[in-house]
Amino acid sequence: MQRADDILREIFGFDCFRPGQEEIVHAVAAGENVLAIMPTGGGKSLCFQLPALLRDGVTVVISPLIALMRDQVRALQEAGVAAGALTSGNTGEENDAVFAALNEGRLKLLYMAPERLASGAAAAMLRRAGVSLIAVDEAHCVSQWGHDFRPDYLRIGELRRALRVPLAAFTATADAETRTEIVEKLFDGGTPRVFLRGFDRPNIHLAFAAKDGPRQQILRFADARRGQSGIVYCGTRAKTETLADALEVDGHNACAYHGGMEPADRRAVEDRFAREDGLIVVATVAFGMGVDKPDIRWVAHADLPKSIEAYYQEIGRAGRDGAPAETLTLFGADDIRLRRTQIDESPAAPERRAADHARLNALLGLAEALGCRRRMLLRYFGETAEPCGYCDLCDTPPETFDGTQAVRKALSAILRTGEWFGTGHLTDILTGNATEKVRARGHDALPTFGVGGEFDRRGWQAVFRQMMGHDLVRPDPERHGALRLTDAALPILRDAATIDLRRDTIRAAGRRPDTPRALVSDEDAPLLAALKARRRDLAETARMPAYMVFTDRTLIEMAETRPADLDAMARISGVGAKKLDRYGAEFLAVINGAADIPHPARRKLAGQGAGDLYDRLLAVQTDLARGACGTLKPMSCPAPLLARVAQLRPGDAGTLERLLGDRRAERFGPAFLDVLQGAG
Structure with missing residues (x-):
């Protein structure tokens, strides 16, 4: 039997494993269930390709991207490995060749798109082929909380049970919540051996900039890297085409790529990017995951990505060869409005939309960071690091100022208006702009009306953006994006903490007279x-x-x-x-x-005496949500729990505490008992 070191050298041409690879290879080859989180460019594919050659039988690789499968199969075949793929892009002759190799026992790796698992015949075909291992690439696609969710990935766990073979799952980006979901969906909540190989890509230079003539900013960035392969990500299909044209006019070899193009045209761009040196692809996020190109030297975002996970994944397409690579991400108020709208218009459940807002807030925090960006990025993924010395803020520390008073004014305006309004209305109050809406609500009589003369309207918008980035305030999806305070804001409001803000992004905001006019005001x-x-x-x-x-x-x-x-x-x-x-x-x-709209738990009590009791308990809970003093951390009881209290009507503190738990009983117990005892 060949050793892993021999195959590594003879087939793949490497003298040694990259850090973290060897232990994973041995675990997968030994038939252990494995979940490996490795940074993009860390060599994930080798961690299932090499074990496939050490094991008997066929390894089936589930991958979401036809282009990536095609590239990996081509590379394996070039290395002398019997590999094939069954994809919707295959010709009939290509499919026949793959099935013939399977029937003759010649194939070692079979790549499949997850959509093929929808066929009831897939498991039977794989069983006949002698599949002995399932490898799942881009395993985060199984997570319904992730930005790349693929429903067909949910069938992989069923396939594993049907074949009774080990499974190895790989991804470059998975926070703790997503890792938990991967284990639950792919391993039935079992205990795979987990390898967390870090998220740091020390060869990638991180940089953000506030939008200030974004087209020229991208053109300048590309011009300084003329002749290098790069990707520019845009938020819309139309922008990919106009920006690609501008780069072409400026003398670059550039082309557009987006999901609205014909399949043949997209395939041509993918082939060009894989083949040509120095090509710039201006794309939506549909491009990049499926391109196994190691020498992408830079990635720029002309618009803010959807989340910090999306950002990490997209910049990770640069410098996969380990050589230095650079990134630039532009951001502005229009980006935040676009991303908020995309989240709010999503058909996802409210808790999913709230989580997406939180992920966007984390990215805004990275954009408005005061210190090392790499340190903040790694902290989000649960890692600690010293300042890197290789990001824009380490290169040139930003100018900051004590923003405590400005933030306190903004927080006061939010509270005095009942946490019912967005940044536009709040800015009108702070700058003393007595609009009809401000006057109609009596907000021109508030103590905070007109106290914010130190900034103009755009300056205050930048302050609110930084406050969201620091997670002092969050949009409330149930109040259509009205800002609500988080626990982090309370020490500042009470004069128990201070906060520094970046002056440069506020100045940049004040220099933007050409900001596109929105259809409605920010708060609407x-x-x-x-x-x-x-x-x-x-x-x-x-x-x-x-x-x-x-x-x-x-x-x-x-x-x-x-x-x-x-x-x-x-x-x-x-x-x-x-x-x-x-x-x-x-x-x-x-x-x-x-x-x-009554909660379903409340609707079930309709026509019963417990319904009225539920309503009174709910009113008491609302009054005490932040404690009797009104400044504590928000707390509530889930509607089903409140309904249970209304139905059971506990008559003493001990029974009520067993229902509510210690913390809720401390906050609501005495008041709930008053209501329950009054109901007799």
């Missing part, structure tokens, strides 16, 4: 997004264009005027009698908030 944008999401759901159900429900103009007026009842809704332009009857209540529910 989340509600408009929610209204559009509801319109989309109704249109899809009815199988008709969205504008036939309501036009954008009608939804904008709804977002701005926020009608409270059907009479007010009837006065909105574009809402006729028929549409009012058909859709009025649906859109009023969105405008007036989820709080007006």
